[in-house]
Amino acid sequence: MALLELENLTVSYEAIQAVRNLSLEVREGEIVTLIGANGAGKSTTLRAVSRLLKVQTGRIRFDGCDITGHAPDAVVRLGIAQSPEGRQVLALQTVQDNLELGAYVRHDHVAIKEDIARMYRLFPRLEERREQSAGTLSGGEQQMLAIARALMSRPRLLLLDEPSLGLAPLIVLEIFSIIRDLNAGGTTILLVEQNAKLAMQHSHRTYVLEAGQITFSGLSQELLSDERVLRAYLGD
Amino acid sequence: MTAVQFLQNFLNGISIGSVYAIFALGYTLVFSILGIINFAHGAVFTLGAYLTYSLAVGQFGIGGLFADLQLPFHFSFPFALLTGSILSGFAGVLVERCAFRPLRKRGADPLLALVSSLGVALVTVNVLQYLVGSEIYSFPSDVYGDIRPAFVLHFGEKLVVIRTVQIIIFSVCMVVLALLGYLIGWTRIGKALRAVAENAATASLLGINVDRFILYTFFLSGFLGGLAGSLVGTSFGIAGPYFGVSYGLKGLAVIVMGGLGSIPGAVLGGMVIGLAEAFVPSEYSAYKEAVAFAFLFAALLIRPQGLLGRSHIQKV
Ligand SMILES: Nc1ncnc2c1ncn2[C@@H]1O[C@H](COP(=O)(O)OP(=O)(O)O)[C@@H](O)[C@H]1O
Numbered sequence: 001m002a003l004l005e006l007e008n009l010t011v012s013y014e015a016i017q018a019v020r021n022l023s024l025e026v027r028e029g030e031i032v033t034l035i036g037a038n039g040a041g042k043s044t045t046l047r048a049v050s051r052l053l054k055v056q057t058g059r060i061r062f063d064g065c066d067i068t069g070h071a072p073d074a075v076v077r078l079g080i081a082q083s084p085e086g087r088q089v090l091a092l093q094t095v096q097d098n099l100e101l102g103a104y105v106r107h108d109h110v111a112i113k114e115d116i117a118r119m120y121r122l123f124p125r126l127e128e129r130r131e132q133s134a135g136t137l138s139g140g141e142q143q144m145l146a147i148a149r150a151l152m153s154r155p156r157l158l159l160l161d162e163p164s165l166g167l168a169p170l171i172v173l174e175i176f177s178i179i180r181d182l183n184a185g186g187t188t189i190l191l192v193e194q195n196a197k198l199a200m201q202h203s204h205r206t207y208v209l210e211a212g213q214i215t216f217s218g219l220s221q222e223l224l225s226d227e228r229v230l231r232a233y234l235g236d
Numbered sequence: 237m238t239a240v241q242f243l244q245n246f247l248n249g250i251s252i253g254s255v256y257a258i259f260a261l262g263y264t265l266v267f268s269i270l271g272i273i274n275f276a277h278g279a280v281f282t283l284g285a286y287l288t289y290s291l292a293v294g295q296f297g298i299g300g301l302f303a304d305l306q307l308p309f310h311f312s313f314p315f316a317l318l319t320g321s322i323l324s325g326f327a328g329v330l331v332e333r334c335a336f337r338p339l340r341k342r343g344a345d346p347l348l349a350l351v352s353s354l355g356v357a358l359v360t361v362n363v364l365q366y367l368v369g370s371e372i373y374s375f376p377s378d379v380y381g382d383i384r385p386a387f388v389l390h391f392g393e394k395l396v397v398i399r400t401v402q403i404i405i406f407s408v409c410m411v412v413l414a415l416l417g418y419l420i421g422w423t424r425i426g427k428a429l430r431a432v433a434e435n436a437a438t439a440s441l442l443g444i445n446v447d448r449f450i451l452y453t454f455f456l457s458g459f460l461g462g463l464a465g466s467l468v469g470t471s472f473g474i475a476g477p478y479f480g481v482s483y484g485l486k487g488l489a490v491i492v493m494g495g496l497g498s499i500p501g502a503v504l505g506g507m508v509i510g511l512a513e514a515f516v517p518s519e520y521s522a523y524k525e526a527v528a529f530a531f532l533f534a535a536l537l538i539r540p541q542g543l544l545g546r547s548h549i550q551k552v
């Protein structure tokens with residue numbers, strides 16, 4: 001059964017329909033990428049899943065439960081965490097406080113401490129800066145913090161919105177390898193990327209979004225060699 | 237001015253300044269979360285003063301519809317102060333539910349919320365006037381029990397008089413400031429509150445229920461407003477339902493002076509305005525408020541962002 005299921009989703013900003021009749025699913029244990037040009041509606045889709053945006057028509061189901069009308073904090077409690085586009089770390093609070101707030105929905109203090117230590121092992125640069133305010137971190141460090149903070153809620157489904165945006169190539173590779181490790185550790189991931197090739201190389205399945213609608217979908221390996229996808233998204 | 241006079245003015249200033257500080261913090265908390273000035277804050281100040289009065293004295297009113305209405309009980313002063321302030325906190329929650337939330341949910345312009353909070357303020361003041369009249373209410377002099385009303389320090393010929401109520405005001409405010417600083421700076425709730433203030437959408441992505449924290453904020457704000465009103469009422473009497481209006485304006489001066497949205501700024505601004513007023517010679521005391529505002533203008537000319545404000549204000 002699909003862990004996340006979007007069925008005929010339509011989401012609008014006042015006059016603009018940003019996502020139209022979109023259906024997709026993410027199965028337990030998968031990494032699924034959603035690629036598409038700037039403005040295609042990728043972030044809108046993730047924001048709708050996190051319930052930051054009202055859904056006009058359609059359904060969102062998580063683990064069989066209809067969450068279309070849920071509040072944002074409720075879906076976090078159910079096990080969906082998002083690392084949003086542009087990172088959105090809490091710039092005025094310390095790295096440590098950002099991580100603690102990532103675990104806001106949890107109450108198992110001992111395990112939270114252990115998880116913070118685990119995040120510092122995963123991202124050693126964050127540990128060096130644990131008492132610094134997050135606003136003083138570099139872009140790559142903020143991205144790591146945003147991912148680590150999302151992981152602190154121990155999500156079953158992790159939504160990543162453009163984790164490679166604006167980062168140096170080496171750091172991008174580092175982040176993708178961490179994404180693979182997280183997935184190997186059991187976290188299901190829905191990944192939004194403009195860096196289509198890299199994202200497809202690191203994922204099981206891919207959906208291609210154009211102007212708010214899905215135009216292609218399939219196994220990432222197969223789409224990577226699909227003429228039409230190649231032309232539109234993978235031309236270097 | 238002699239050194240003794242200076243000391244007297246200074247003590248008067250920090251006592252009233254500490255009330256201005258906690259009162260202004262009520263504006264600051266709401267502003268830092270919603271980016272809006274809550275114009276009902278002055279009305280909550282007034283309401284708190286009446287509530288504490290009626291709980292401490294055991295009588296609702298000496299005028300208006302509630303004239304001579306007796307409560308079947310009355311509380312000791314500390315307990316009346318605490319209960320009156322807590323009830324004011326719930327009044328703050330009501331203000332959020334009536335004046336702010338409905339507009340926010342419809343995505344209305346923040347300016348409209350400002351107007352609706354002004355509406356709530358006027359209605360509250362008018363209802364108060366209807367219920368308790370516009371007489372001056374003075375707390376009985378023995379309201380704290382048998383503590384002496386004032387302490388006199390002798391400096392040769394000169395005297396410095398510290399009223400007991402000034403000591404009480406200053407200590408209560410310091411305790412409240414310390415507790416608030418701890419709550420906001422060090423607890424899980426405080427961190428979540430600051431997250432909501434910094435970026436509500438991000439906070440909700442972390443599983444923080446933003447609406448609930450907005451309610452907490454209005455509770456704290458109302459609590460501080462009601463406490464400030466009660467303390468001022470204890471010290472100077474309640475000059476009628478409109479007495480919160482001038483304090484409301486002064487509170488605005490304090491937060492603008494300290495820097496909009498800055499918590500340390502509200503405390504510093506309160507102290508500065510309190511001291512500025514205290515140093516106005518007594519023959520000009522009718523112009524006290526003008527002096528406070530003149531001070532504000534002067535400070536803003538030098539530092540437009542306020543004493544401790546950041547030079548950029550993201551929220552309007
Ligand atoms: N806050 C907003 N208000 C109005 N329109 C928006 C807003 N955010 C995004 N849009 C529009 O919705 C469409 C999809 O945007 P988005 O989901 O951010 O695309 P992507 O993440 O794929 O780049 C675009 O046309 C964009 O201009």
Ligand SMILES: [Mg+2]
Nearest residue numbers: 042043044085
């Ligand atoms: Mg986007």
